[in-house]
Amino acid sequence: MGFIYNIGIHLAHFGLKCASAFNEKIKSGVLGRQNTFKTLKENLKHQDKTLWFHCASLGEYEQGLPVFKALREQFKTHKIVLSFFSPSGYEIRKNSPIADIVVYLPLDTKANAKQFLDLINPQLTVFVKYDIWPNFLNEVKRRHLKAILISAAFRENQSFFKFYGKQLRNALFAFEHIFTQNDTSKKLLKSINYTKVTVSGDTRFDRVSSQLTIDNTLDFIETFKQDKLCIVAGSSWPEDESLLINFINSEASKDVKFIIAPHNIKPSQIKNIQEKLTVESVLFSEKSNKNLETTQVFIIDTIGILSKIYSYADIAYVGGAMGTTGLHNTLEPAVFGVPIIIGNHHSKFLEAQDMIDRGGMFSISNQKEFNRILNELIQNNEKRLLAGKNNLEYIENNKGAVNKILAYLNL
Template identity: 35%
Template sequence: MYRLFFWVYVALFHIVALFHKKARKIIEGQRNSWSILTVLNPEKDYLWLHASSLGEFEQGRPLMEAIARSHPQYSILLSFYSPSGYEVQKNYRGADVVCYLPFDTRCNVKRFISLVQPKAAFFIKYEFWPNYLKELNKRDIPVYLVSGIFRKNQLFFKPWGGFYRKLLRHFSAFFVQNEGSKALLKSVALSNKVYITGDTRCDRVMDIAAQAPEQELIKEFARDAMVLVAGSTWPEDEKIIIPYVNTQTEWKLIIAPHEIDENHLREIENLLNRPYARYSKMKAEDAARLDCIIIDSFGLLSSVYRYGQAAYIGGGFGAGIHNILEAAVYSIPVLFGPNHARFEEAQALKKAGAAFCINSQNELEDKLDNFLASNKALAQAGEKAGAYVKEKAGGTARILEVLNRDLFKA
């Protein structure tokens, strides 16, 4: 059944690729993967890490870098499914090889694994490709799930989910984020190889915060000001943030849209009624006169959050919120829209009083006005955010401890 379904999926995907740029990039990238893989050094031992997209990459990155430091005899192959991961990280220096993952067909899987011959495979968070898992298991190659998170509504835990439950048995160990995930795996008799290691992104954002360079123009812009940093925003987010900032002049705004194409940037500019500039066009003399900065380049957001007194994270009025830990690490409160239920860190930060769900412009106004009126409330929420990240850091070391015992043993 899966084989038939997946061949139909692949056929439809190729049709969609004729009209859809992202799908076309995936097809072209997968074709190019074979030329990349045919030049692998057969004398090297490869560890294979797969991340669906950029967010999963950020979860796997601390482990990749920790393994590279402690076990430099291994080479690392990093694969992606999505262009949003591959196109941004295709030159990532922490991996020896970066490529797209070919579709999960039997022919592709056997060819891929025969070329790579990995000593172990690591799938980040949500990746469960049946043919890859079966072939790895058939060849006695250890498979690990990193920063995994499970929910009771997933097919693994349904009465009719026997096919998917069998896939879980191909994993050598699960490194999961919380007790709930371990309990669910225990319910299907898998608790003996489950380790609660938390979210490795906490390690990553701690590293970013420690190493992030100063952004001098933004530092001057933010001097002695109340600054709201709105990161990874979509139009639905911007329609409630910008009208508020237009009228509440005690807040300055730094906005970093998720998509920075020219049309979207112009839409943001059309909404703004206060002095603004695109970051790429700012000059030193602009910093003091501006009330808003539009970040129009990739790679800056994680270091920009440090200049805010509060952060708004986009995506909550769409498919789901983006990375809130990047902001929380700087000990500032975090706001986001209603679609956040499947994000463990969002639930935990809300419970701690460090994050707040915003369902409307009125709720945004109430919360940000409250922060203006009470420095104590602002500071307490921020302290709780920073404390959460510090408390949850260390997952990479816990994973490496298990791997040193079970995989890298002498």
Template identity: 40%
Template structure:
């Protein structure tokens, strides 16, 4: 299996190069990595001190890493932090603005042995963290060759992952190379025990730390606050066409509400289509002012959504009918009950199932279920109970980042 893995990454760069002219995303993926090594060398030449390396797949995993980075820097202000991304979309979003506590942002090279050893050799990390699932064999082996303490954080393991399949013995080497694995749930610990791995502990989901921090100090949006006034408000996060098919009849039936909709796709076309079917006045944030009389406001930018939930009486989070449910923890951090589509693969989104058990998340599969759930949440007793459930669930999960850094400090001080 190792030979096949190496052969795959020997062939992939050439194949990607041949396909590059036919795909803008692929071209972006390759162009972003073009000068990665020289930029990395320049950074380490200018900052040669102790460094922690965090690797994330994309933006969601970075959000899970951020509380750990902040906690680690609180204990070790001298420690530099490098974050590497696999996904261009995550890299682009994060690299466009300064990131607290992060000294350098990079792409991870494709997992060829020579490239991985070169990358790790330049970075020379004192500590290495992989977030959730994006584990690369040759990079991890290069770390172990240098005796770098290496940790998997925010692990949420499932039985259908490669570690537990017929060919799992090769991929399990990535898990057994970890000095410690911090899981989001008890099931992950049980799966690790099943394959004989015992260096693990239940830390919880660091996203709770992140959403609680956002909720405690959201961006001030005075124009939106003025526009809302005392009216009940629904915030729709990451809306897809499939979500809007259900939502538009509900919007049309509730003219007494303010509706804030953040589309997944920020191009004008879907917003134009939705506006034609919505019977209430609509506007886009980019050319809107608080004095307008619209009832529906489309957010046609990136970066506002997490703070918009401060105004929500009820939230709807999209994506479940499409590629995957988006972040339901952000509205819950504000104590806001959240509705979402029926998740196709529940094991990939354990927070969806858990939110339903807690009584603050509500799954709907069609328009009828959406109306029925919304009507329940309009009843004061049911709504208040849901708000309290959200607040209790979030507060009971705080502290995951500090638990992780405390254990890392304990383990590394012993070595």
């Protein structure tokens, strides 16, 4: 199976090179990986002590950030290498203050794994959630390097637990310890005889809770919202925006304000949203020349401020689950004590079902359901406030994963 896997990696490398001619995101990854070893050689000396943090993408980075910050504080003289597999993580966090060096993870070949670890030789390696690369992890294990996996979440249908998953299964044993989000993941690991497990919970709860300790004030949002009820749609995709636009055009009271923060902020997509709206709207990029007080819809054509915008929400809609792209972060609005509406494709997101069961989140599958739920939350103050309270309590009850991980590391 190892031979087949390695052949597959080389074929994937060839395929990505070909696809990069037609896809800018893939092209960024291909070009970025070409510079990884050069970057490491230029920024690391043989005598440097290092830590290695690896994340698949931006979501995993945010998930691991509370642990990364604690390790950064503890190991001030170490150089931290942060690697991403996805361009969406690297491009947004390539200047992360918690790392000295940020690179793309090279493709998972044996030669790349050896060269990568020759260069960084980490005192501690931290992987977040998943993105298990057998050749890298087997090389970590062969060198007897300390490695942990945090916020891991496993499902029975994953390759680790299938007859054909030996290569991936063996890679898990490179981790000295695995911290899982839940008991189900612990039981699945036990089924393959991996026993060095702690159910710590999800570090994202600690991450989003830290949002409450900072200043979330955005003057332009306060000017826009005034004292009116505000609905924030975060990380929306076209299928989500269709629901919102139809509601705004046909059912929304003028006393209700809407903020739409699309996942895709390409000008063509932003223009498409604005053209379909029949009410007055304004773009973030043009806000200085517009009257925000009289505008009903604020379209955020930038990134990096959504978590603060959620603090102004009375109701939140989180995108990704109306289609197949994957539900975006629902904990970010939940920490501000607001009710949340999502699409119906959320089976892989445990926190979504938990909040639905607690009455703080509402799943819809079509325009009719969206209109009904949104109108109920707008008109029924008691229901809206109770749902939001349930979400905040859910966050509070699930904090603490970071402390468990740091306790294991004796920090």
